[in-house]
Amino acid sequence: DIQLTQSPSFLSASVGDRVTITCRASQGISSYLAWYQQKPGKAPKLLIYAASTLQSGVPSRFSGSGSGTEFTLTISSLQPEDFATYYCQQLNSYPPTFGQGTKVEIK
Amino acid sequence: QVTLRESGPALVKPTQTLTLTCTFSGFSLSTSGMCVSWIRQPPGKALEWLALIDWDDDKYYSTSLKTRLTISKDTSKNQVVLTMTNMDPVDTATYYCARKGVVRDAFDIWGQGTMVTVSS
Numbered sequence: 537d538i539q540l541t542q543s544p545s546f547l548s549a550s551v552g553d554r555v556t557i558t559c560r561a562s563q564g565i566s567s568y569l570a571w572y573q574q575k576p577g578k579a580p581k582l583l584i585y586a587a588s589t590l591q592s593g594v595p596s597r598f599s600g601s602g603s604g605t606e607f608t609l610t611i612s613s614l615q616p617e618d619f620a621t622y623y624c625q626q627l628n629s630y631p632p633t634f635g636q637g638t639k640v641e642i643k
Numbered sequence: 644q645v646t647l648r649e650s651g652p653a654l655v656k657p658t659q660t661l662t663l664t665c666t667f668s669g670f671s672l673s674t675s676g677m678c679v680s681w682i683r684q685p686p687g688k689a690l691e692w693l694a695l696i697d698w699d700d701d702k703y704y705s706t707s708l709k710t711r712l713t714i715s716k717d718t719s720k721n722q723v724v725l726t727m728t729n730m731d732p733v734d735t736a737t738y739y740c741a742r743k744g745v746v747r748d749a750f751d752i753w754g755q756g757t758m759v760t761v762s763s
Contacts, residue, residue, distance in 0.1 A: 537706050570749035572690075579739055579756055580690065585749035623690055627748050630703045632680075634690040 538562050538626050542635035548643045555611040557638045559624035564604045568628035571600055571609045574637075575620045583622075584609065614640070645669035647679075647740050647754035654760050655730050661759060665723040665740030672698055672718050676745035679723040681714065683736040684756075691736075695743065696723055732761045 539562040549555050559569065567587040572580035582591045584600040587607055597612045611618055619642055624635040651663035665679060672679060680695040694714040695703045704712050713726045723740060737758045741750035 568748060572750075574690075579741075579753035580750075581753075582747070582749050582751050585747045585751075589747075591747070591749075591751065625690075625692075625749070627743075630695070631705050632692050632695070634682075634692060636689045 537631055538565060538629060538633055540624055540626055540633055540635035542622075542624060542638050545636065545638060547638060547640045549614050549640060550643045551614055551616055553614045553643075555614050555618075555640060557609045557622055557624075557640075559602075559607040559609070559635050561605045561607075561626055565626045565628035567603045568626055569600075569602070569607050570625045570627060571598075572623045572625065573618075573620045574623065580623060611640075616642075645742065645752045647742060647752060649738060649740050649754045649757040651738070651757055651759065653758060654762065656763050657731055657761060659730050661725075661727045661730050661734070663725045663727075663738055663740075663757065663759075665725070665754060667721050667723070667740075667742065670742065670744070672696075672716055672721070672723070674698055674745065678743040679716070680741050680743055680750060681723075681725045682739045682741060682750070683734075684739070685733075685736040688736075693727075693738075694725060730761045735759065735761045 569587045571584040574580040588600045621639045647667045678697040681693040696714045711728045737756040739756045741753040
């Protein structure tokens, strides 16, 4: 199975901050990577697919980049509604594994 | 509008078999490229992918759980069913179903999830 490692696991930031989350794959996955946002008690929400394509309706302050084994999710200016847990997922091969999550909290 | 809804028992006993149903609307699982997957999340923990079935009835399972899982579909009823045998307290989790559509290589629509507790 392909392992995904997210860093950091926990992030404390202020409104307006630029935030970057990294996802590293144990082997190359081309651009078959998605990012999800999950708020407490809610289902995950797709933010980005194909490493850098913004899902319809997602604010443009979210962006993704990378290919191969290293990927990043960037929030250009953190908003109050962005405090949540973020997961990456690889869809290059089965099983489509998830990262362990990055919790973004208010500083 | 695409929606998915999970249903099943809230409580199961250890060693029992869990059967969950995902009922969906707004798309057809007979459309080429369409898939439905199950994912779970123990309380306070990360997402764990379980199984997927595609339009062509191909099935894929978690490496660690494949001996306990069976996924099936009823296209006429717009349902996908997951069974998990030999339930254990560590299987206590919220179970989600999600669609993997044709255009986006990702799980673009999720159900609200159903919490399953395993306890005697």
